[in-house]
Amino acid sequence: MQSPKPRLVSGVKPTGRIHVGNYFGAIEQFVKLQHDYDSFIFIPNLHALTESIPSKEELITRTMDVVLDYLAVGIDPEKVTLFKQSDVPAHASLAWIFDCLVTVPYLMRAHAYKDAEAKGKEVSAGTFMYPVLMAADILLYDATIVPVGKDQKQHVEYARDIAIKFNNQFGTLFTLPQEKILENTAIIPGTDGRKMSKSYNNTIPLFATDEEITKAVMSIPTDSRGKDEEKDPDELILYQIHKYFNPSPELRASYAKGLGYGDAKKMLIQDIITFVTPMRERRATFAANPKLVQEILISGAMKANDIAMKKMFDVYEAVGLTQ
Ligand code: TYM
Secondary structure (H helix, E strand, C coil), X not given: CCCCCCEEEEECCCCCCCEHHHHHHHHHHHHHHCCCCEEEEEECCCHHHCCCCCCHHHHHXXXXXXXXXXXXXXXXXXXXXXXXXXXXXXXXXXXXXXXXCCCHHHHCCCHHHHHHHHCCCCCCHHHHHHHHHHHHXXXXXXXXXXXXXXXXXXXHHHHHHHHHHXXXXXXXXXXXXXXXXXXXXXXXXXXXXXXXCHHHCCCCECCCCHHHHHHHHHCCCCCCCCCCCCCCHHHCHHHHHHHHXXXXXXXXXXXXXXXXXXXXXXXXXXXXXXXXXXXHHHHHHXXXXXXXXXXXXXXXXXXXXXXXXXXXXXXXXXXXXXX
């Protein structure tokens, strides 16, 4: 008998349009790894409530957008278990058990919580417990790898810590997960050179219109280097983004030799459009077939629930909640 494939779990929060950072940092890995891993790719819609609960309509739209984005980039629902977090109640039930296992000082060390605190924000209890729910997402399925960008490293470490703590106290039930962060794509820069992030307003949405792509690229700052003046391409924000769409040594060489910024921007706009065109077409096909998309989500939720409920039973049994 063939040995089962190792498990993979990951997801993108439905808090706005997915961007080029999400794509190269995480989503591209989902697509590439789907052949070799038993993949569980989900939409963490419960996590989308933590900063502030959006309107019902907005949440539904954003959630569906992420589903369409996944399908558009080439995630194959025949290979991947694709589902919404809220369709699998065990995520929240397991998070509760973990909530009672971890301490407040331990969670106070989380970067996301510390950042929110430092900005003087009134932090919701949901934001504080965020890493615990994420640990449940990962541990429920015994994932061995979690493909993410670098900003999620600490969260996967939390999941590992929680698994160890639970296993030590109640017997080994959980597999220890490992983050999979690719060196070249760990932090994709945004149009201002900082990490691309919805909260910095420096994103290039993956499914932007041609006009939006043009506007975003034109906003990338350039220095006063003259045309044909040599410069290390890695020092240019423009090239730091361009190389993901065109990794060829020729492009690098022409930047090094002083490719004019106006020409470089035109090329980048064209390269992005060429890159996303087939994805846009696939997205439109799925968007025109909402029944099929719903069927994919239902079948994903059934499979995920099957595994998650069994795991939850084992957890309840180990803790003493079944009798
Ligand atoms: P989220 O929605 O913020 O981001 C989704 C993925 O995109 C990666 N990413 C980046 N990678 C490189 N460069 C960037 N500029 C960049 N911006 C974002 C993120 O690292 C992430 O991999 N907490 C998660 C969602 C989540 C999850 C999970 C992920 C909930 N439960 C379980 C994995 C497993 C999040 O907020 O990602």
